[in-house]
Amino acid sequence: MKSRKLYNRISVLRKERNISRKELAESIGVNIQTVGYLEREEYNPSLDLAFKINEYFGLPIELIFSPEPLKPLSEEIIELKNKIGGEK
Amino acid sequence: MKSRKLYNRISVLRKERNISRKELAESIGVNIQTVGYLEREEYNPSLDLAFKINEYFGLPIELIFSPEPLKPLSEEIIELKNKIGGEK
DNA sequence: ATAAAATGTTGCATATATACAACAAACCAT
DNA sequence: ATGGTTTGTTGTATATATGCAACATTTTAT
Numbered sequence: 001m002k003s004r005k006l007y008n009r010i011s012v013l014r015k016e017r018n019i020s021r022k023e024l025a026e027s028i029g030v031n032i033q034t035v036g037y038l039e040r041e042e043y044n045p046s047l048d049l050a051f052k053i054n055e056y057f058g059l060p061i062e063l064i065f066s067p068e069p070l071k072p073l074s075e076e077i078i079e080l081k082n083k084i085g086g087e088k
Numbered sequence: 089m090k091s092r093k094l095y096n097r098i099s100v101l102r103k104e105r106n107i108s109r110k111e112l113a114e115s116i117g118v119n120i121q122t123v124g125y126l127e128r129e130e131y132n133p134s135l136d137l138a139f140k141i142n143e144y145f146g147l148p149i150e151l152i153f154s155p156e157p158l159k160p161l162s163e164e165i166i167e168l169k170n171k172i173g174g175e176k
Numbered sequence: 177a178t179a180a181a182a183t184g185t186t187g188c189a190t191a192t193a194t195a196c197a198a199c200a201a202a203c204c205a206t
Numbered sequence: 207a208t209g210g211t212t213t214g215t216t217g218t219a220t221a222t223a224t225g226c227a228a229c230a231t232t233t234t235a236t
Contacts, residue, residue: 003136
């Protein structure tokens with residue numbers, strides 16, 4: 001199926017929480033290099049691994065992974081604020 | 089990583105919408121047998137394929153796939169109704 | 177009742193994800 | 207400045223997802 005490259009926010013989320021790759025890798029039960037590959041977006045996680053990552057961070061899959069390049073979280077926040085402001 | 093078996097609602101969603109496997113397979117760009125394997129839960133989709141499926145149905149990934157066995161949608165509705173009713 | 181379409185299943189080939197080991201480079205601490 | 211942790215990277219091996227072909231079984235329409 002020639003699968004698309006997917007984008008993710010793993011490294012950002014990891015840094016926000018001050019977690020090392022080693023910690024994350026052990027928590028989700030994969031090799032540390034696997035986390036490296038994922039952060040560099042050199043390959044896509046399996047769906048199961050994506051679920052483990054979203055369980056670990058407590059966030060929906062769509063917030064962590066996307067077929068479209070991901071904006072910085074800071075930008076998303078501004079856009080959401082504008083959207084809410086505009087509705088009033 | 090010995091990945092977990094995941095559960096999904098593909099066949100239910102497909103029937104709700106009266107779509108054949110062939111139609112679904114062509115729409116998401118995979119082989120018809122691949123849809124069969126997924127519906128029988130003989131293997132998990134890649135994350136990319138999961139995204140294509142959720143784009144096709146217009147539903148979040150978590151509503152279609154889950155690491156836990158999925159209840160019938162009808163039951164979920166009852167539970168949601170109870171939850172809303174109880175909040176009043 | 178028959179044919180056509182849809183589904184189930186299997187086998188083999190290929191692509192992709194993951195494990196694991198090794199090592200270099202960058203980054204903190206003291 | 208030295209050493210320890212973290213990160214980046216690469217190579218090889220294995221597991222898993224997907225493609226594709228073939229055929230049996232079930233369902234649907236006429």
